[in-house]
Amino acid sequence: MQLTYMRQLLAQKQQQSLYRAEAVTEPLPGGRLRATVDGITRQYLNFSGNDYLGLSADSQLRQIYADAALCYGAASTGSPLVTGYHPVHQALTDELCEWLGVDDVLLLSSGFAANQAMLQALVGEQDLLLLDKLCHASMIDAAMHKPHFQRFLHNDLQSLSQRLSKAQQPCVIATEGVFSMDGDSPDLAMLVKTAGETPVLLDDAHGIGVQGAEGAGSWAAQGLKAQHFQCLMANFGKALAAQGGFLAGSSDVIDFIRQQARHYIYSTALSPALSVLIRATVQRVRTEQWRRDKLQENIATFRALASDSHLPLLASHSAIQPVMMASSEVALAVSQRLKEQGIWVSAIRPPTVPTARLRVTLSAAHQVEDLQVLIGTLQQALQEANV
Ligand SMILES: Cc1ncc(COP(=O)(O)O)c(C=O)c1O
Structure with missing residues (x-):
């Protein structure tokens, strides 16, 4: 493949906000992660991982x-x-x-x-x-x-x-x-x-x-x-x-x-x-059935809090809880706002999915307070994005 083609494609991806890059992150116990963003390293609540039972830090x-x-x-x-x-x-x-x-x-x-x-x-x-x-x-x-x-x-x-x-x-x-x-x-x-x-x-x-x-x-x-x-x-x-x-x-x-x-x-x-x-x-x-029970509890709590806050959820009863967004731009803006508040939730956009969303994933390692913080911050971020 020609290098000129590669450069063109990379530039195009940047322009269309479709450019992908690794975030440098490190999972921590308790459903947290450490990440370095713009040269600043800090802890985040992690609602993007697949460590559903909280065993990664055991x-x-x-x-x-x-x-x-x-x-x-x-x-x-x-x-x-x-x-x-x-x-x-x-x-x-x-x-x-x-x-x-x-x-x-x-x-x-x-x-x-x-x-x-x-x-x-x-x-x-x-x-x-x-x-x-x-x-x-x-x-x-x-x-x-x-x-x-x-x-x-x-x-x-x-x-x-x-x-x-x-x-x-x-x-x-x-x-x-x-x-x-x-x-x-x-x-x-x-x-x-x-x-x-x-x-x-x-x-x-x-x-x-x-x-x-x-x-x-x-x-x-x-x-x-x-x-x-x-x-x-x-x-x-x-x-x-x-x-x-x-x-x-x-x-x-x-x-x-x-x-x-x-x-x-x-x-x-x-x-x-x-x-x-x-x-x-x-x-x-x-x-360790208790891990599955804890995860189920977290899923039920998340859905109840999200429904009280009128967040647009899909009919999922698993650890994967997508929150639907009006557009890719809104999804990116809300995800960015959450990051500024210490919460890591990825925005997933077309072509990966047909409609933009925040893909919230829950873990047995999360506590009820973590879910409350997520929902409160999400609501505020959506208001700020005028949705
Ligand atoms: C449904 C599904 N199948 C397969 C895979 C691929 O698995 P792996 O990440 O182990 O390559 C993934 C995830 O990444 C997945 O979500």
Whole structure:
């Protein structure tokens, strides 16, 4: 690509307020973060992270990770099918199988890679892939490589059913347990019923750890079993407060992906120390129901306070609570105003989402007072933005 083109594009992004850059931030206990903005470092209330259960700053888990780094090191030294699959990977795989009630699991370097691997392997050349319109970029990108792919209306079973009945070829359905930008969920029992014999693939990145008995996920919360899905995908970077992703399912399905998925075969295995940490975290997540209860309490409190203040919320009952904004400019201005008041909430704008919003994410680490401060400041910021 020509450098002149790159410079033009960068300038255009700046002009259109679409230029993206990393903010230098550091998570702190208690749902806070430290950030340096315009050369000034200060603490903020963090309503933008995915640490739904508040485990990222847990000192016991950090100690386990440090001990594992000493014992096993950071390097897996190879891809899983060469020399990268260690006893600690086996132990994590077994733990995940028992937790979710599946036969087998594949560990991948990220949730993004896991989604790519899942769709690469499980959607054949002749299949028609039916994807919910709001599915994550990792699924959309994988879908773009498929010869036959359609998107059905978001969480709309009628739209799905119409496409299924019109299809001239075998179909595969892919959706999410909790949608990352709207925070809502499909009616999974009805979706599985609508699908009938058609395989359903579920991305549960935002459901795992947070919903269902022992935090098994959105499908468990809706009374389903892992076997209702041909494959489950989730990641370790959100409620599980680590990094990486995985695919889970029956022996046949996982073995098939193992043979086919280039993201698995040709990529360095997860760090052994990280695998030890994730296993310990899963054990904590399973037993510490109080974290899920606290998060649910925070979600209910946030929604009650927001409704009293007439804030425009979506119908989400998850930790993701979007507050809708009149425009991208308003979203940016309000987010900026909140930052000045020590509150970190990202503005999410088109093309990432169809309509601009502040994407508030809640954690078990937040206290009621934090939510009160957020709502009060948000109300004031909206008034100042003349909304
Ligand atoms: C729904 C969903 N799927 C997949 C991913 C990708 O996971 P990871 O960040 O582990 O690559 C994310 C988040 O980032 C997500 O929100």
